[in-house]
Amino acid sequence: xxxxxxxxxxxxxxxxxxxxxxxxxxxxxxxxxxxxxxxxxxxxxxxxxxxxxxxx
Amino acid sequence: xxxxxxxxxxxxxxxxxxxxxxxxxxxxxxxxxxxxxxxxxxxxxxxxxxxxxxxxxxxxxxxxxxxxxxxxxxxxxxxxxxxxxxxxxxxxxxxxxxxxxxxxxxxxxxxxxxxxxxxxxxxxxxxxxxxxxxxxxxxxxxxxxxxxxxxxxxxxxxxxxxxxxxxxxxxxxxxxxxxxxxxxxxxxxxxxxxxxxxxxxxxxxxxxxxxxxxxxxxxxxxxxxxxxxxxxxxxxxxxxxxxxxxxxxxxxxxxxxxxxxxxxxxxxxxxxxxxxxxxxxxxxxxxxxxxxxxxxxxxxxxxxxxxxxxxxxxxxxxxxxxxxxxxxxxxxxxxxxxxxxxxxxxxxxxxxxxxxxxxxxxxxxxxxxxxxxxxxxxxxxxxxxxxxxxxx
Numbered sequence: 529x530x531x532x533x534x535x536x537x538x539x540x541x542x543x544x545x546x547x548x549x550x551x552x553x554x555x556x557x558x559x560x561x562x563x564x565x566x567x568x569x570x571x572x573x574x575x576x577x578x579x580x581x582x583x584x
Numbered sequence: 585x586x587x588x589x590x591x592x593x594x595x596x597x598x599x600x601x602x603x604x605x606x607x608x609x610x611x612x613x614x615x616x617x618x619x620x621x622x623x624x625x626x627x628x629x630x631x632x633x634x635x636x637x638x639x640x641x642x643x644x645x646x647x648x649x650x651x652x653x654x655x656x657x658x659x660x661x662x663x664x665x666x667x668x669x670x671x672x673x674x675x676x677x678x679x680x681x682x683x684x685x686x687x688x689x690x691x692x693x694x695x696x697x698x699x700x701x702x703x704x705x706x707x708x709x710x711x712x713x714x715x716x717x718x719x720x721x722x723x724x725x726x727x728x729x730x731x732x733x734x735x736x737x738x739x740x741x742x743x744x745x746x747x748x749x750x751x752x753x754x755x756x757x758x759x760x761x762x763x764x765x766x767x768x769x770x771x772x773x774x775x776x777x778x779x780x781x782x783x784x785x786x787x788x789x790x791x792x793x794x795x796x797x798x799x800x801x802x803x804x805x806x807x808x809x810x811x812x813x814x815x816x817x818x819x820x821x822x823x824x825x826x827x828x829x830x831x832x833x834x835x836x837x838x839x840x841x842x843x844x845x846x847x848x849x850x851x852x853x854x855x856x857x858x859x860x861x862x863x864x865x866x867x868x869x870x871x872x873x874x875x876x877x878x879x880x881x882x883x884x885x886x887x888x889x890x891x892x893x894x895x896x897x898x899x900x901x902x903x904x905x906x907x908x909x910x911x912x913x914x915x916x917x918x919x920x921x922x923x924x925x926x927x928x929x930x931x932x933x934x935x936x937x938x939x940x941x942x943x944x945x946x947x948x949x950x951x952x953x954x955x956x957x958x959x960x961x962x963x964x965x966x967x968x969x970x971x972x973x974x975x976x
Contacts, residue, residue: 538626539742540762540843543755548747553706554618573810575762575817575841 529559529570535578541570587613588894589887590719590732591699592707592745594621597862597879598738599690600639604887605736606698610894613730614691614699615721617706622687626842627876628765628795628803630779633678635877639884647686648679649797653777659941660784660934666775680779680795680803681876690880710735710748715899717857733899734890735858738883741843743864749855753864757811759847761790761873764817765805766825766836773802773830782806782824784934788813790873792824794831804831807844807873817841846870846926848919849911854904861886867915871922871929878915885910931967940964 535557542550542557550570551558571579591602594616602614630652636643654668669678695701705723712718717735721728737745737753741760746753773780773796782792789809796802806824808817818841825831850866853859861867861882868875889907893899932940943964 536624536839536841538842539740540760540841542742542744543740543843543845544757544760546754548744548754550742551708551744552617552742554704569757573757573760573762573843575764575843577816577818 529557529561529564530580530582531557532578532580534576535574536576538575540573540575541579544569544573585613585728586731587611587700588732589613589734589736589890590615590717590730591736591738592719593738593740593862593864594687594691594694594701594703595738595740595862595879596687596690596876597864597867597883598736599687599694600880600883601736601738601861601887601890602694602699602701603690603697604884605891606694608887608891610891612694612699613702613732614694615702615705615707615723616691617704619704620684620688621691621703622684624838625683625840626763627683627840627844628779628793628805628874629681629683629797630795630874631679631681631876635881636679639877639880643679644689647682647689649682649801650680651777652678652680652779652796654775654779656775656778656780657941658780658782659937660782660786661938661941663938663941663945664774665941665944665947666778668778680797682797707739707745710745712857715857733857733894734904736883736886736890737858737860737864738862738879738886739864741845741863743860746850746858746860746864749858751850751852751855751858751860753850753860755843755845755847755866758809759845760809761807761844761846762810762817763790763805763807763840763842763844763873764821765803765840766821767797767801767838767840768804768825768831768834768836769799769801770834771796771800771802771804771830772833780830782828783929783932784937786824787820789930792821792828794828800834802830802834804828804834805840807846844868844873844875846873848923849916853908853911854901856901856904857899859886859890859904859907865911867911869922870919871926881914882911885914928967932965936965
């Protein structure tokens with residue numbers, strides 16, 4: 529997951545992640561991408577569109 | 585490190601839980617991942633006076649930015665209906681807080697009551713050991729383990745702690761409002777003593793608000809459901825600010841964002857050794873999105889039950905289960921009504937909202953009671969009967 533510079537670490541993405549894979553730190557998001565099923569709900573709810581799926 | 589009760593999250597719900605647990609005589613640690621409790625704020629900062637009083641908190645000018653005496657509701661075409669507190673009981677109207685001070689103040693109260701406060705401390709995991717729980721955490725580069733009899737999870741809408749314990753705290757996007765807010769100066773409100781709500785397509789699935797903070801300062805924000813709009817909350821906010829007469833010449837000094845769980849109370853809020861409270865447990869008024877007072881009410885109940893369980897020496901789900909019943913009585917019943925009201929409100933088109941606002945614009949709310957209000961509403965909007973039923 530690409531976390532854009534303007535992410536404000538509000539944690540809304542973590543709240544909707546159905547697999548509990550996002551850890552919200554004060555100034556960092558940690559994604560457990562190995563377990564991610566690519567549902568993209570975290571991208572959908574972000575209030576400032578700060579998340580983008582990495583192409584790989 | 586060992587404690588009787590570990591509270592994770594020092595927002596209003598967590599600090600209230602920590603304070604009341606400490607007052608009950610058990611040992612309490614409260615941890616928060618942030619370096620500054622209360623910052624950044626993530627809400628419009630409105631609370632009811634009745635709620636503050638019910639919690640036994642003495643209002644302080646240190647954390648009250650402004651007293652609001654009414655509500656102004658604005659339909660999509662700009663028609664406004666004004667309600668004042670002397671005429672109608674208003675949720676979320678009363679005080680506009682300075683959350684950065686209020687949250688610290690509540691945490692300080694917890695500390696004074698005897699709770700140990702740990703800032704910049706992030707819970708990273710949890711495991712059961714015998715009949716207790718070990719929470720792993722990180723604080724300023726150090727890894728910690730805290731053994732506790734009970735965990736009160738007050739870690740907000742992004743709660744992970746409840747899920748570590750096997751509770752289903754994850755939220756679906758259809759019940760998570762995506763919110764964005766500016767604190768602005770130069771706001772020219774029509775009624776500077778009223779909190780203001782704007783309904784309709786300005787905020788799909790939610791509403792926009794202007795909450796005065798004194799002088800020309802206000803929180804200007806909105807919440808949307810991302811399941812019914814392609815734009816982000818921030819994009820909707822920019823448009824709202826640009827088009828609203830009160831804000832088009834105002835300037836932002838702060839941007840806040842966050843999620844607001846508006847689906848009502850989480851059904852299962854306890855398991856062995858763990859209680860979930862505050863936003864993490866859905867303790868947010870589904871209609872207004874306000875969760876400060878309700879979260880604190882939940883935190884207080886959680887503390888009472890947890891402290892009793894420590895005293896009993898029984899931290900099982902069975903012994904903690906009463907927490908769910910008490911929360912249901914205190915919050916759940918009214919939330920069910922607010923959910924219905926929200927469902928009705930969100931079913932209305934911009935035109936229907938305008939028609940209703942125009943019909944109520946000149947109502948004398950001094951003489952109109954709730955039943956009359958609903959009768960009038962049903963006359964204008966027949967689907968109110970279907971959606972609201974015997975709500976009031």
